[in-house]
Amino acid sequence: MLQHFAAGPLDQVDIDKLGQTQYPFLYCEILGANIDNGVMSYDLELLVADMIQTDLTDRNQVYSDTLQMLHDVLNQFIQALANTNTTVEDDYKAELPITCTPFTARFDNELTGWSGSLTIEVSNKNNLCIAPFS
Template sequence: MSNTGIRGFYLLTETIEQQLLADVNVNTVTTGDIYDIDLSKQSIFPLSHIIINNVSAEEQILTFNVSVLAMDVVDESKKATTDIFRGNNNEQDVLNTQLQVVNKLIQVLRKGDLYNDQFQLNGDANCEPFYERFDNKLAGWSATFNVFVANDITIC
């Protein structure tokens, strides 16, 4: 792959975006500051958000530390709670489907098409759930991982 070092940021974020949008459990993919997104719009969910935390520039590779937040709105039922374990909302359903979203992305980076395209997971990903985040009761997962991208920039 040519120019990955020069355009590594664009290629990585666009490649992750395309992979996430291919998932049936993702309607919208965003990047940048999460607080700049109008999270009050119901139509954008389920939503995945890409954050590049930092990049380590080594001689032959760029190591991107990436976080992907996969989330959806938790719907509350007006019916009385009959199941103490599951409650009267869809929070467990949201956690289940959004974990599938980040897990698929991680596996494709580990050994799938993205790995073959030179976007390679370095080590394991850390996935952390979140509950009732932001103003509209979102739940989901934050997955943080490192991705190797070839650093083919020349100094000539």
């Protein structure tokens, strides 16, 4: 059902800036990273958005549809991490729970949907053999 994917700062989620014509779409913004002893974590915001009617009559249906799509994307990612046949290495994991928030008219257009905050942890091994200094 998703028609498009883009990534970057969320202030670019605007019809005019993206040239977006196909909906619904998935958008990802990297919010930051944390480096800890043995672990690096990336904070992401995923957003699934669709256009609604100007009279808002279909807003509840769009909320329902976009939340289900966000749920499906997150489940697919989490299942890929758990699946032994995946190309994703075993030292990745998604932290649960994932907080989701609905929005309408969050941007300069009629976008409606859900955003979800996700943290992905990866192994951060201290390997001096690959350090960029001698």
